Amino acid sequence: xxDITVFRARKIVTMDPNCPxxxxxxxxxxxxxxxxxxDCGDQWGDVTHDDSLADTVLLPGFVEGHxxxxxxxxxxxxxxxxxxxxxxxxxxxxxxxDLNAVIQGLSDYxxxxxxxxxxxxxxxxxxxxxxxxxxxxxxxxxxxxxxxAILFSNFHLMCVNSKALELAGYDQGTNVEGVIKGxxxxxxxxxxxxxxxxxxxxxxxxxxxxxxxRPDAIQHYAKxxxxxxxxxxxxxxxxxxxxxxxxxxxxxxxxxxxxxxxxAMTAIGGTPxxxxxxxxxxxxxxxxxxxxxxxxxxxDGSIQGWTARxxxxxxxxxxxxxxxxxxxDQIKALCRxxxxxxxxxxxxxxxxxxxxxxxxxxxxxxxxxxxxxxxHVLQHGxxxxxxxxxxxxxxxxxxxxFVNHIWYFGDQHAALTIGEDRxxxxxxxxxxxxxxxxxxxxxxxxxxxxGPLFTAWCAVNRIxxxxxxxxxxxxxxxxxxIKAITLxxxxxxxxxxxxxxxxTGKRADFAVLDANPFDVDPLTLGDIKVLGTVLGxxxxxx
Amino acid sequence: MKIxxxxxxxxxxxxxxxxxxxxxRLLSEDHGQKLxxxxxxFGSINIDEKLLASTEDDTLTLxxxxxxxxxxxxxxxxxxxxxxxxxxxDHLIIEASxxxxxxxxxxxxxAEPDLSYGGIITVVDAQTIETLSTDVMIGAQINGQIxxxxxxxxxxxTVLSQKMSQCIRALSGVELVVANATDSxxxxxxxxxxxxPFPPHASGHxxxxxxxxxxxxxxxxxxxxxxxxxxxxxxxxFKGIVQGPDETAWIVQVVGNQVEITPTxxxxxxxxxxxxxxxxxxxxxxKDWWSTCENGxx
Numbered sequence: 026x027x028d029i030t031v032f033r034a035r036k037i038v039t040m041d042p043n044c045p046x047x048x049x050x051x052x053x054x055x056x057x058x059x060x061x062x063x064d065c066g067d068q069w070g071d072v073t074h075d076d077s078l079a080d081t082v083l084l085p086g087f088v089e090g091h092x093x094x095x096x097x098x099x100x101x102x103x104x105x106x107x108x109x110x111x112x113x114x115x116x117x118x119x120x121x122x123d124l125n126a127v128i129q130g131l132s133d134y135x136x137x138x139x140x141x142x143x144x145x146x147x148x149x150x151x152x153x154x155x156x157x158x159x160x161x162x163x164x165x166x167x168x169x170x171x172x173x174a175i176l177f178s179n180f181h182l183m184c185v186n187s188k189a190l191e192l193a194g195y196d197q198g199t200n201v202e203g204v205i206k207g208x209x210x211x212x213x214x215x216x217x218x219x220x221x222x223x224x225x226x227x228x229x230x231x232x233x234x235x236x237x238x239r240p241d242a243i244q245h246y247a248k249x250x251x252x253x254x255x256x257x258x259x260x261x262x263x264x265x266x267x268x269x270x271x272x273x274x275x276x277x278x279x280x281x282x283x284x285x286x287x288x289a290m291t292a293i294g295g296t297p298x299x300x301x302x303x304x305x306x307x308x309x310x311x312x313x314x315x316x317x318x319x320x321x322x323x324x325d326g327s328i329q330g331w332t333a334r335x336x337x338x339x340x341x342x343x344x345x346x347x348x349x350x351x352x353x354d355q356i357k358a359l360c361r362x363x364x365x366x367x368x369x370x371x372x373x374x375x376x377x378x379x380x381x382x383x384x385x386x387x388x389x390x391x392x393x394x395x396x397x398x399x400x401h402v403l404q405h406g407x408x409x410x411x412x413x414x415x416x417x418x419x420x421x422x423x424x425x426x427f428v429n430h431i432w433y434f435g436d437q438h439a440a441l442t443i444g445e446d447r448x449x450x451x452x453x454x455x456x457x458x459x460x461x462x463x464x465x466x467x468x469x470x471x472x473x474x475x476g477p478l479f480t481a482w483c484a485v486n487r488i489x490x491x492x493x494x495x496x497x498x499x500x501x502x503x504x505x506x507i508k509a510i511t512l513x514x515x516x517x518x519x520x521x522x523x524x525x526x527x528x529t530g531k532r533a534d535f536a537v538l539d540a541n542p543f544d545v546d547p548l549t550l551g552d553i554k555v556l557g558t559v560l561g562x563x564x565x566x567x
Numbered sequence: 568m569k570i571x572x573x574x575x576x577x578x579x580x581x582x583x584x585x586x587x588x589x590x591x592r593l594l595s596e597d598h599g600q601k602l603x604x605x606x607x608x609f610g611s612i613n614i615d616e617k618l619l620a621s622t623e624d625d626t627l628t629l630x631x632x633x634x635x636x637x638x639x640x641x642x643x644x645x646x647x648x649x650x651x652x653x654x655x656x657d658h659l660i661i662e663a664s665x666x667x668x669x670x671x672x673x674x675x676x677x678a679e680p681d682l683s684y685g686g687i688i689t690v691v692d693a694q695t696i697e698t699l700s701t702d703v704m705i706g707a708q709i710n711g712q713i714x715x716x717x718x719x720x721x722x723x724x725t726v727l728s729q730k731m732s733q734c735i736r737a738l739s740g741v742e743l744v745v746a747n748a749t750d751s752x753x754x755x756x757x758x759x760x761x762x763x764p765f766p767p768h769a770s771g772h773x774x775x776x777x778x779x780x781x782x783x784x785x786x787x788x789x790x791x792x793x794x795x796x797x798x799x800x801x802x803x804x805f806k807g808i809v810q811g812p813d814e815t816a817w818i819v820q821v822v823g824n825q826v827e828i829t830p831t832x833x834x835x836x837x838x839x840x841x842x843x844x845x846x847x848x849x850x851x852x853x854k855d856w857w858s859t860c861e862n863g864x865x
Binding site: 193194200201202203204218219220221223224226227232233234262264291293294295296299345346348349350351352353354355378382 | 581582607608637638639640641643644646647650664665666668670671672673674675677678679680704705707708
């Protein structure tokens with residue numbers, strides 16, 4: 026038997042109803058041996074007491090059920106967003122609230138760059154800025170001899186300076202959709218969609234695939250997770266290859282790697298049968314810190330981009346219905362094959378028509394093949410109503426709702442996309458719980474910053490950026506919200522036998538906090554300071 | 568010297584429309600070009616064993632120099648990698664996924680200086696188009712693929728019924744060919760200088776009309792613009808190098824309605840080729856049009 030360490034805390038919130046609170050937890054071999062008072066480990070033999078966490082509050086390590094690995098490595102570029110963010114090293118990146126601040130901030134950033142290196146920034150979102158729209162003349166103030174490219178937060182648009190336009194060969198003669206022109210008939214610096222951005226992406230060496238599945242990207246991602254108390258994090262659109270798998274195994278296999286990583290393989294390329302076979306082959310390679318075997322399936326676009334597939338009455342501005350990324354027939358074929366082969370699916374559905382098509386497809390797949398413990402997850406599920414949650418409950422489907430949207434885009438949804446009524450019941454956490462559906466909530470980082478306590482705050486308060494409450498009836502309790510970022514999310518990953526609560530037999534994964542979420546004003550839930558994590562009994566302070 | 572831009576053609580069409588069949592044909596037809604074809608998966612790519620030079624994980628290499636590879640999750644990264652290849656292929660063909668908007672992909676060819684726009688070819692299953700076209704879920708996206716096309720290839724029939732053709736014509740007025748009634752698709756799809764204008768399996772009269780010219784024609788940019796503006800609307804493809812005044816020259820690439828003119832280094836002569844669908848245009852019409860510049864009418 027190896028050593029037993031008994032950690033003492035100011036309070037331990039276990040999320041185990043049999044012993045909801047404790048002060049001590051005994052850990053052996055990376056697992057929880059017992060939970061209770063100072064003597065909780067004594068029954069098992071000699072113990073070592075560790076008081077280094079005595080002033081802290083321990084919760085089960087948070088589980089981020091929907092995020093992307095690039096949330097770490099994207100910080101190799103300058104941040105140009107509106108909101109304050111924290112980088113992987115824990116430094117505050119101040120948000121820019123007007124164009125002048127963007128110009129000033131990025132000019133300062135450029136001073137630290139080698140002379141021949143382009144300035145690339147990310148996270149810009151004009152929707153929050155009061156000024157005129159950004160154009161090349163603003164960015165020429167940062168530099169006229171260094172290419173400058175500012176990626177918008179949705180990664181579908183960018184704005185560049187004159188030097189960058191020159192590099193791409195864009196001039197008065199350019200007549201390409203997405204290369205936006207100013208009143209003088211010359212490109213004004215704004216480039217919309219990937220095709221128009223391609224020449225610059227290529228020439229500036231912005232390779233999004235480099236932001237994932239490389240050793241440094243995997244490390245950065247773990248830092249992001251650790252900062253916010255996450256001990257298990259998904260990478261929900263992972264372009265896994267044999268080579269990438271080797272890198273993942275090597276990097277996560279290091280004892281010091283502080284997080285359990287759950288990549289869901291991108292289900293594109295190859296027939297559904299090939300995809301299923303590949304997923305199962307990867308599943309067999311899983312370790313305690315790298316969980317493989319699930320797939321991610323895209324269906325529609327985004328609500329704020331008007332590309333989500335929505336049911337009647339559609340978008341308030343009269344925009345045409347959104348776009349399928351894969352056709353409903355293909356969705357059906359994939360659902361059937363994955364379900365038949367025993368491959369768990371995480372399925373992106375933003376609009377309510379997309380969630381309906383997926384529920385139909387899964388219901389059909391389930392009539393053909395019995396697999397009661399599938400736990401397929403509808404991801405985002407932003408417009409799902411009670412009827413769809415009821416069907417999810419009947420079919421054993423889980424949901425992972427994108428509740429951060431209420432704060433970031435709630436006002437826009439009410440005013441510009443789906444209107445007041447449906448915005449009120451967006452990300453309907455309470456309806457999901459009422460229907461008995463397993464619930465997780467998420468950030469979709471880097472789309473919004475990873476931070477389960479903030480996500481829980483959103484679900485509890487449903488306050489938008491303008492300060493209003495959007496959907497009083499869908500607010501959930503602190504208890505339910507904390508469950509959704511721990512045990513609930515663990516259930517969606519089929520890992521609740523190992524993680525998600527602090528109870529005997531599970532892995533010793535904890536979030537280390539400076540306050541008890543159940544003691545603070547629910548309005549300040551998101552402000553609780555994360556001091557670090559414990560992974561398998563190993564302390565990782567921030 | 569700057570390398571000439573690589574022509575990129577997008578093959579679009581719904582699931583099961585016949586994109587792969589078209590790709591199989593392009594890979595095996597005798598067009599003398601080294602194609603690089605990017606497909607979503609190898610599932611139905613069916614190359615005669617005798618034509619296969621090598622097979623790797625994500626790449627098939629043919630004895631005729633053509634290459635077929637899978638694109639992975641990021642199409643644009645894959646295109647970037649093709650541009651970094653040495654030597655570059657003669658023509659890049661991209662198979663769009665079943666529901667994709669081909670315009671979004673083809674726009675990269677217009678935007679990227681190292682690529683030239685080789686057109687959007689939409690394959691339409693003649694048997695299902697009427698149903699798909701009005702489908703509430705995907706009709707709009709299917710119709711979008713058809714209206715975006717520079718050339719429509721009808722599949723799964725030898726004759727287009729009036730209803731089928733009406734359905735397509737309601738969405739697009741571009742050139743329309745029936746794959747099963749066409750011996751050689753490469754000239755229209757690729758605009759290729761074909762090695763042999765009468766492939767051995769051809770039925771005697773080709774399905775396309777071609778015309779080429781090499782000579783000492785010199786045109787200013789303004790003259791060239793004007794000439795192209797007056798081109799016969801049924802001249803589907805026109806490409807080549809046109810000499811300009813004072814040691815200048817232009818690479819011209821015309822596909823359907825799309826005209827691309829890029830400066831290049833001066834050459835000995837003006838060399839151009841034009842292709843159209845047999846029955847819609849004659850070589851005489853092309854010659855007459857071209858002679859307006861030869862005669863110095865501008």
